[in-house]
Amino acid sequence: MAALGTSVSVRDLSLEFGAVKVLKSLNLDVADGEFLVLLGPSGCGKSTLLNCIAGLLDISDGQIFIKGKNVTWEEPKDRGIGMVFQSYALYPQMSVKGNLSFGLKNARLPRDEIERRIERTAKILQIGPLLDRKPSQLSGGQRQRVAIGRALVRDVDVFLFDEPLSNLDAKLRSELRVEIKRLHQTLENTMIYVTHDQIEAMTLADRIAVMRNGMIQQLDRPQAIYNRPVNRYVAGFIGSPGMNFLEGIVEAGGEAPRLRVGDLAMPLDGYPFDAAGFKHGPAVLGIRPEHVALNASENWPVSAQGVVEVVEPMGSDTLVWTRLGAAPLSARVPSERAPDVGDRVGIGFDPRQASLFDAASDMRL
Amino acid sequence: MSNVGALNAAAASFDAVARDAVGPRGARPRKTFSRRNVFLYGALALAALYYLLPLYVMVVTSLKGMPEIRLGNIFSPPVEITFEPWAKAWATACTGLNCDGLSRGFWNSVRITVPSVIASIAVASVNGYALANWRFKGADTFFTILIVGAFIPYQVMIYPLVIVLREIGLYGSLWGLVIVHSIFGMPILTLLFRNYFASVPEELFKAARVDGAGFWGIYFKIMMPMSLPIFVVAVIIQVTGIWNDFLFGVIYTRPESYPMTVQLNNIVNTTMGVKEYNVNMAATILTGLVPLVIYFLSGKLFVRGIAAGAVKG
Numbered sequence: 001m002a003a004l005g006t007s008v009s010v011r012d013l014s015l016e017f018g019a020v021k022v023l024k025s026l027n028l029d030v031a032d033g034e035f036l037v038l039l040g041p042s043g044c045g046k047s048t049l050l051n052c053i054a055g056l057l058d059i060s061d062g063q064i065f066i067k068g069k070n071v072t073w074e075e076p077k078d079r080g081i082g083m084v085f086q087s088y089a090l091y092p093q094m095s096v097k098g099n100l101s102f103g104l105k106n107a108r109l110p111r112d113e114i115e116r117r118i119e120r121t122a123k124i125l126q127i128g129p130l131l132d133r134k135p136s137q138l139s140g141g142q143r144q145r146v147a148i149g150r151a152l153v154r155d156v157d158v159f160l161f162d163e164p165l166s167n168l169d170a171k172l173r174s175e176l177r178v179e180i181k182r183l184h185q186t187l188e189n190t191m192i193y194v195t196h197d198q199i200e201a202m203t204l205a206d207r208i209a210v211m212r213n214g215m216i217q218q219l220d221r222p223q224a225i226y227n228r229p230v231n232r233y234v235a236g237f238i239g240s241p242g243m244n245f246l247e248g249i250v251e252a253g254g255e256a257p258r259l260r261v262g263d264l265a266m267p268l269d270g271y272p273f274d275a276a277g278f279k280h281g282p283a284v285l286g287i288r289p290e291h292v293a294l295n296a297s298e299n300w301p302v303s304a305q306g307v308v309e310v311v312e313p314m315g316s317d318t319l320v321w322t323r324l325g326a327a328p329l330s331a332r333v334p335s336e337r338a339p340d341v342g343d344r345v346g347i348g349f350d351p352r353q354a355s356l357f358d359a360a361s362d363m364r365l
Numbered sequence: 366m367s368n369v370g371a372l373n374a375a376a377a378s379f380d381a382v383a384r385d386a387v388g389p390r391g392a393r394p395r396k397t398f399s400r401r402n403v404f405l406y407g408a409l410a411l412a413a414l415y416y417l418l419p420l421y422v423m424v425v426t427s428l429k430g431m432p433e434i435r436l437g438n439i440f441s442p443p444v445e446i447t448f449e450p451w452a453k454a455w456a457t458a459c460t461g462l463n464c465d466g467l468s469r470g471f472w473n474s475v476r477i478t479v480p481s482v483i484a485s486i487a488v489a490s491v492n493g494y495a496l497a498n499w500r501f502k503g504a505d506t507f508f509t510i511l512i513v514g515a516f517i518p519y520q521v522m523i524y525p526l527v528i529v530l531r532e533i534g535l536y537g538s539l540w541g542l543v544i545v546h547s548i549f550g551m552p553i554l555t556l557l558f559r560n561y562f563a564s565v566p567e568e569l570f571k572a573a574r575v576d577g578a579g580f581w582g583i584y585f586k587i588m589m590p591m592s593l594p595i596f597v598v599a600v601i602i603q604v605t606g607i608w609n610d611f612l613f614g615v616i617y618t619r620p621e622s623y624p625m626t627v628q629l630n631n632i633v634n635t636t637m638g639v640k641e642y643n644v645n646m647a648a649t650i651l652t653g654l655v656p657l658v659i660y661f662l663s664g665k666l667f668v669r670g671i672a673a674g675a676v677k678g
Contacts, residue, residue: 056571077577089568093590102586103576150572162568 006068007032007190008053008158013062015045015052015214022048023214025062030192035184038194039201040211041237046194049211050160053192055079067157077106079158082151086163088143090135096146097131100153121152124183141172148183161193165200177203198238202226210234228355232362235286235355241319244292244329246285247359250278259285259351262325266302270352273365282359291353292331294320294339300348308343322347427451427646434642450643454651458644460631461620467648469621470628473539474608474655477624481543482603485550486596492551493558494584498570508559515552523616530617542617542624546607554599561595562588597663605656625652 008030015023022045030036038046051057053064055076063072071079090099097118104114122128125145135143144164151159164180165173181204184191195201201208202222209219210233218230229235235243248261256269257278266285268278293300306322306329313319318338320331324347331347339345356365396402422439427450429443456466463469495501496508526545527536535541565588573583589596614624623631629652633645 051571054571054575056574075577076571076575081575083572083575085568085572087566087568089566089572091569091573091587102573102578106577106582150576154576 005032006030007034007066008192009065010049010053011063011065013049013052013064014060015048015057016060021214023052023059026214026216028209028216028219030190033188033190035181035191035193035204035206037201037205037208038192038211039196039198039208039237041196044211045214046196046211047162048214050162050192050194053158054081054083054160077103080156081158081160082154082156083160084144084147084151084162084164086166088135088140088147088167090143090146090150092135095132095134096127096138096149099135099146100131100149103150103154117153117155121149124152124186125149140168141176144168144176148180152187157190159189159191161191161195163194163196166195166197173200180204198240202238210237228364229286230364232284232286232357235357239288241289241330241332243286243288243355244327246287246324246327246329248283248285250280250283250356250365252280259283259356261285261327264302264304264325266351268351268356271354271356272352273356278365283365284357284359284362285351285354286357287349287351287354289319289330289332290317291349292329293348294322294331294333294337294345296346296348301350301352303346303348306345306347308339308341308345311338311341313338320345423646423650427643427650429643431639431641431643450641451647451651453641454632454644454648458632458648459635460623460628463621467625467628467632467651470623470625471651473618473622473628474625476539477542477546477614478604478607478655480540481546481550481607482600484543485547485554485603486599488547489551489554489599490558490589490592490596491584492555493560494562494588495580496555496559497562497565498583498588499580508555511552511555515556519549519612523612527616536617537619537622539618539622542613545613545617546610549613550603550606554603557599557602558592558595561592565591593666597666601659601663604659608655 006029008028010026010028013023013026013028014021026049028049038049040046048057052059053066055071055074059072063070065071066079066081076083090096091102094102100118100121101114104117109117118131122131125148127142127145127149130138130142130146135146138146144167147164161180165176168176177200180191180193184204193200193204205222207219208222208225210217210225212233218225218234225234226238229238232245236245246261248259248266250257250259250268252258256267257271259266259268304324306324308320308322309328310321311318312321313335316335317332318335320333320338322329322331322345329347333339357363358365425442426434426439428446428448430445430447430449433444454466455468457464458466492511496504530536530541530544535544569587570583573587578586608624609626610624611626611630614627615630618624618627629648632648
């Protein structure tokens with residue numbers, strides 16, 4: 001049985017299509033009222049996992065519990081879930097009202113109860129004036145709102161979102177993102193949200209599960225994933241602009257270990273090694289652009305010189321590309337202090353803010 | 366700010382404006398009698414003429430009396446228009462023992478076509494829906510067998526079907542022919558519906574499942590209302606195919622229940638007496654009228670259906 005306070009629980013879930021293993025013995029617990037984001041590139045199995053939880057795909061092995069009930073063999077409608085799809089999936093020949101009431105009519109709810117729920121949902125999502133329109137007469141944002149409404153009227157415990165904002169333009173996407181977050185704060189339902197957009201993941205999630213090849217790589221709070229990625233894959237996937245990677249060799253130097261990158265030795269004292277401590281050998285240092293300082297006055301544990309090659313203004317910040325030895329290195333600096341192309345700049349950073357990965361296994365050291 | 370900019374620009378380019386006012390501006394003019402248009406419409410007109418000429422001859426001949434036809438000018442319009450051949454073809458022309466014209470065959474054909482079209486489309490659309498959306502076990506094998514059926518020549522199956530119909534006691538009846546038509550329409554219609562339903566976004570189907578609709582619920586409430594265009598296409602294919610069928614009609618029915626096409630053949634190919642070209646022409650046009658009407662009526666609906674489907678939604 002799932003533990004108390006657990007809303008959705010996935011046990012040893014496997015899914016195979018012939019010889020292709022899409023999900024590999026996956027375990028996942030989602031707490032009551034939690035907003036969990038499944039994040040990963042396309043083809044990593046995140047949508048497949050969501051479809052399995054919804055009951056839209058038959059699984060090969062394992063169990064799924066929702067609200068403590070084993071729903072592994074249940075039909076989607078009996079699982080107590082509502083789902084929102086990327087393409088909205090509104091029934092084109094029905095009005096908005098028809099779309100909202102379709103599931104309730106199938107469940108044979110009394111008419112006044114249906115009316116009451118539609119009214120409540122329309123109020124929450126502010127789609128009251130749209131009720132008599134057909135989906136083709138709605139804008140993209142309105143359609144997605146109706147699609148969310150269709151999940152909402154079902155009065156369920158768990159909401160499943162399958163890349164709901166991917167078909168919207170950037171402005172609408174950020175608007176609806178805030179709205180979904182607000183909705184979650186109001187309703188306090190459990191929400192499982194699939195996306196490949198790390199901004200959505202970071203802003204919405206209580207916890208993020210980063211997926212790859214049908215396995216969960218890391219499941220943690222957004223900030224923890226950002227600051228302490230468990231492997232090089234997660235480190236590279238999370239964060240925009242992406243993390244810099246510097247290949248080097250860990251060696252014992254004097255009283256503390258050092259990382260030698262080219263002819264530069266970086267002291268690693270104070271770096272939070274994991275329980276195994278440091279070991280000698282090739283390693284990769286990952287440092288985020290905002291942790292690299294250019295022409296800073298303080299004394300940095302690591303400092304070097306470089307020539308500015310490319311400058312990418314991003315509005316509030318500017319991304320400056322230079323080189324540390326042979327490896328390209330980007331730094332995020334305030335726009336008003338951005339150097340010009342060709343300038344010689346001093347580079348400084350602190351390895352304690354960086355992540356160190358084993359070169360062979362890509363795991364965090 | 367923008368005003369100042371506009372003023373400056375206007376002052377700086379004063380000469381340029383004066384010069385440009387004479388030059389080309391707006392939509393490019395198009396000549397009505399360009400070489401391209403002459404070729405295009407000329408070719409279209411020729412093709413249309415080529416196809417319409419036989420129809421013209423048929424209509425003209427059917428409106429002439431026999432003496433006028435014997436003059437031999439098949440392209441000349443009728444001097445004396447008469448509808449007698451039409452009346453005769455419909456009501457009194459003799460085929461075998463019966464002398465009640467094509468009207469009998471017409472009603473026979475209606476009684477064959479309507480149930481065949483409805484039955485074949487009803488079954489094939491559900492087939493296609495099940496194949497496209499409910500990947501049941503053995504679906505691929507089933508589909509392959511069905512499609513192979515489309516490639517086997519009809520003639521091979523005629524005799525076995527005669528035996529089957531005899532054994533179930535339907536040989537010679539209209540219902541036997543209805544069953545034959547429904548079966549032979551199955552492969553191509555199933556393929557048609559399967560491909561159409563497969564193009565319906567899968568998420569729509571998933572949403573309906575989450576909303577608690579079952580196999581028939583999704584079919585009747587989601588898929589069917591969305592698929593008017595393909596149903597119209599299926600109706601066109603089936604009505605023309607079944608109405609124009611001759612082979613099955615002559616084999617699986619008895620003379621009193623022959624469809625219109627068989628009766629037309631019997632009228633036109635009578636070996637006794639004078640060949641009444643005007644009656645033959647009228648009878649042929651009458652027989653071909655039903656598919657033609659279906660095209661004109663549903664063609665419009667078809668285009669509308671396609672247009673409605675093309676709107677994002």
